[in-house]
Amino acid sequence: MNPKILTILDHYYPEGHPAREILLQHSRMVARKALDAALQIMEEGPDLNFIAEAALLHDIGIGLTHAPGIGCHGKDAYICHGFLGHDILKKEGLPRHALVCERHTGTGLSKEEILKKKLPLPQRDMQPVSLEEEIICYADKFFSKNPGEAGREKPLAIIRSQLARFGDHQLERFDSWHSRFGGTKVKSAGKASWNEFDLIRKLTADKKDPVIPVGPGDDAALLPCLQRPVISTDTQREGVHFLRNWMSFEELGYRAVMATASDLAASFARPVALFVNLGLPPGEREVDILALQQGMLQALGETGGSIAGGNICKAEVLCVDLFMIGEGGEIFPRRSLAKTREGIYVTGFSGDAAAGCHALLSENRKGAEVLIRRFIKPKARFDAAALLSDAGVRCLMDISDGLAGDALHLAKASRLTLALNPDDIPLSPDLLGYASRCGKTPLFFALTGGEDYELLFTAEDSVAEKLSTKLSGITRIGTCLGASEGNITGLPEWATHGFSHG
Structure with missing residues (x-):
């Protein structure tokens, strides 16, 4: 949009x-x-x-x-x-x-x-x-x-x-x-091309995980004892979050899991169990639903965790609702814990996924393949989260609504003014090239786009300097100033909001 x-x-x-x-x-x-x-x-x-x-x-x-x-x-x-x-x-x-x-x-x-x-x-x-x-x-x-x-x-x-x-x-x-x-x-499309109970049997066959005492197949799941349970949920709805001609069912399953898992990464939590609720339109092919599951399993192979249960029902459009439970660590970072004079940092590049989505919407895919891939197959940054946790970072969130919107969320939660320097925001060569071809400033995508799933955090500069020796690709983009109702300075006038899924 x-x-x-x-x-x-x-x-x-x-x-x-x-x-x-x-x-x-x-x-x-x-x-x-x-x-x-x-x-x-x-x-x-x-x-x-x-x-x-x-x-x-x-x-x-x-x-x-x-x-x-x-x-x-x-x-x-x-x-x-x-x-x-x-x-x-x-x-x-x-x-x-x-x-x-x-x-x-x-x-x-x-x-x-x-x-x-x-x-x-x-x-x-x-x-x-x-x-x-x-x-x-x-x-x-x-x-x-x-x-x-x-x-x-x-x-x-x-x-x-x-x-x-x-x-x-x-x-x-x-x-x-x-x-x-x-x-x-x-409503008149007739019977679905899948049978609920047959499909559930196929989805749960040979999918037992010894870590989950009682998983798919029973009325409820029994999870291992969790000392610090952390919970995340997310939705992928056809027509709102994706269109069918954008990606395969396998890619959709992968993307859905990564989007849900990203919030656990930003909470320093380890995924344990995933619950999947599928709304399936009549006529949906069983082979496509199984491909959707394969994409989820591929993502879980990278993030950790197992499918522990779920539900299937008929729906007017394809809808994938995920509920993920993880085990938290010693630190539970929060967006409300930024401190005055801390630096504001991001991992990776900003705006690539938004540019990929723009290329899909505008059907301007030529030369945008890398950006489209960043949108379709995002990565939850558990690698970076582990190092940030070890460094004692306490103010952290993932970037799912664009830098402008998420920085404002952080500023309001911490009741601080954040001074951002747009010139320091890391932009990939692919984004710079695409923005030039379509006549937009690359900051348009970085500030107001969404779904990069990189991490936005605050830290003392000395902490960030030590981090940079272990974690490449972190960039200082601003400074936390004094107390306020939660404001952002330094941004262009048009960048007053982030991406909305509503």
Whole structure:
């Protein structure tokens, strides 16, 4: 996702804006619903990345309207928020996103309707035209921003009743969309090509680990006695975290485990047991599910730990939920333990995975193979974590949301100001080359991208100097300053946030 999207939201609805939380909650729910709808018709080629971006911005104009019940204290009537949002996004250089704004009222408004009802709107057609506009308009109907209703999906009967008040044509258009986007294809897809119990037997056959007293196959798992149990969880959801044409099932399994294990590495913990919950769409092939497991086993071969159990159920899209338990060490590092005058350090390069994701989204893969590999097959840095633990480092986190976002998390938790020097951020030759070819600053990927799974830590310079003799590739990128509410200095104005999975 283009980080500019979140920058625009933060600019027009900064922290403290009375409509911010309602807008963000509503927009995220519409985005998720729209992506689910798009996945029903993948054969029609919906632009998933655009859908996610435009859904987050579709109500950007509400702050200019008079709707005090949801924190909007502008002058215009609420029905104007669509074309007002259009004007905002057009000015921001997003003309395609702008059209979504003005074409999502009801199921769309024709010029004739606007004139007939004397609506305070520009006299032009405001009906969804593109597939993506239709999907977002459809998804928007399921959620209200009114207090007491926000956060809950409306029943279909309520939506139809509300639309019917504005004419049969509104209801007919929605019903047509619902037959396409509403999951009927999934529900009528017939039996899955896998049998739950047969598949479980195959997934658990010959997978016993003597370290796990009772593993897969029983109602619950019995783990060895852990003195300092450390727990991590993560999700890989189709349409949110990955697309099928990006990677193989084996690569997806590998990536899912590494993403989950990275939090244990950043906690100085040793993986012991992994629990896997799979949501599988009807028609998913058994051979692909077994390949997914092979990827997980490959990753566990590198991180340590074993699959100790899990669950399988039908789902509309492929979803991999992982829950990992590990044994902690003598030190449990925390992002709240940074100290004034400590240096701020990172391992490895920053931004490679984000650039790889960008190459996949933009279908600009030529010359980006190394970056794509960094996105698809990340490494949890247990090697670096072991040395940091031995050195007594106590403030540490993995970089999964981009340097800007994660540094801010650390600053707020430690209640310090962090002074970062962007010129010192380590950037790989592959990233520098790719950024040059696509016309972006490489810091765009390093600061606002995500999922590098390198480590961000603070330490006294003398400690870091000793570390550098054992651990190559650590770089000082800033200094911890005095107490504050948690601020970052030194970053470009556009780098005020990190990557979001929402």
